[in-house]
Amino acid sequence: MASVHDQMAAAGKVKRSKDLPQGVERLKEEHRKVVKDCRSQIEHWKKVENDYESLQERLRTLPDKLSYDIMVPFGPLAFMPGKLVHTNELTVLLGDNWFAKCSAKQADALVEHRKKHVKNTLDDLQKVMKNFQNRADFTDDLEKLTGDTGDFVDIREEVINEEEVTKGKHRLAHKANSKPKQVYLLELEEDKEKKEGDDERTTGVLSEEELWARLDELERQEELQDERYRYTRLDSTDTNGEDTTSSSEEEKEADGGSDVQVNGHQKENGWLPTSITSQMNGTNGSHPEDEEEEDCDEEAGNGLPTIYFSHTAEFKKVRINTGKNTTLKFSERNEQKAQAKRKKKSGKSNGHSPHESYKITSPADIYRVFVDLVNGEPIPRKSILKSRSRENSMCSDTSESSTADFEERRAAFGRSWSHDDATHSDTSDGITEEESPTGTSPRTNGRFEAFTGTVIEKDPLPCSIPHLTIAPPALPTIPERKLEEVGPEAPQEPPKRMSKFKATQLHQK
């Protein structure tokens, strides 16, 4: 283990627990012991099988002659010549002091039956040996991983912007080359409370069932992550990875675990939060560690060569299939939302920033612009603004423009659906819901104004919920969905609006 120690020294800033090399060594020892035991047992049973084989041979040839001339053992030291008679009559020991007189062929059948048992035992032993061999290999790999000797590279992405609309769930950059099996042995201190698997689970090679179990585990871990991040987000002010909120057991564990490095290797190998915690430590946890790590690109806290990856400053771009095959970027929705809010609050017709209408960053923008030309109205915004100022006035634009506008409004509070893969829905929903009470009335106004063929939810508050429900299907085409929703929702709206709704509907039809 000298090499490991050297590497540890070289790691320098890495605070690795001293138990790591010892633990690894001990684990390897145990593995080797088991493998040796298995080997010896396999040898023994193989010998037994060979004996049975030769016995069968003898049984087949024995009845060939009526009698054989043999040297009969006489006591422990002497032989004397004699004859072997009744060559077909055999007294067979069945086990447990039971005997049976059988013919040679019957004995042969019995021997076959026994050989079957021996084979089963041999197979089991082989499996166990292979299992433990894999585990030993895995620990070797792990050691290499932590010791910087392997080809493994850790890719890290530092998430800085906490306020970024991520809806409560962090997307953690996966480590390059990280195979699921490698994650098992990381962060084992947390597992004490959640010990799910025993050592058997840490094999590098997983059978199918184990893979499925592992997938389920990962899913559960993801959910736990989400919760955790939700908590951290709602607490928000504390960006420190070491969660001060002890709202969940897992967070406590994360605290405890953050003291141990990601590749802390423990004797007790549990499954569970290994991937969570490793990732937690990678992004959230151990900020002091992070600060250290930021200095060195190559020597990561994990002892792995690390590549630091960061997204560009732009918002996450998500392509959404809005109606009529337009797509909107998420960032754009943000802007739209912000602007929509500003407009609502200001109520001014010219409150909007010019770039919103004319900046073409996605087909949707073009679409909007195009729509303007078609309608003969130079600035779509104007009409929208006008409709905003007037309550319950319907936009006289074609459905497309209002659709686009409505999309903006939906973006204002309907961010959740825009991410089919983003999992940040929770916090952002929380945020939107907080804002919703304040912006309800203008929102409703705006909504109705924007609508020509699209749905507006009945009430402002529940509006977020329909958003959520719409969200899950990937890339919903919102306007169409809105159209679907129009029917049930229309009757519930105040009569004024209803009439306009219907008017426009009829008009459209």
Next chain:
Amino acid sequence: MAEAIQKKLQSELEKYQQLQKDVSKSMSARQKLEAQLTENNIVKEELALLDIQNTVYKLIGPVLVKQDLDEAKATVSKRLEYINGEIQRYETLLKEMERKSEQHREVLSSLQHVNIFCFEMPQAADM
């Protein structure tokens, strides 16, 4: 005070060790029973392969006593049941002992803590 605690610790330790021995004894007995179980299973299967023509003998001491095939089968089945029952009994016994040893372990650890405090104080004072 410290000596009393130490004595207590010693006695607890002894009790715990005794318990551990019992546990290991039960374990080995259970393993033996398991071996017998597999053996009797094999005998049962092999008896099934025989027919009435084969004479079955039972070794009682130095004597091979002739047995009836059906009788032998019945006897083996009964023995199997008996072994299963014994294994169950040992299982429960083992669990019970495990629980007790756990309790003892806790007591021991708490005593150890107290012991350490009691010792370290006077030792520190002495030093």
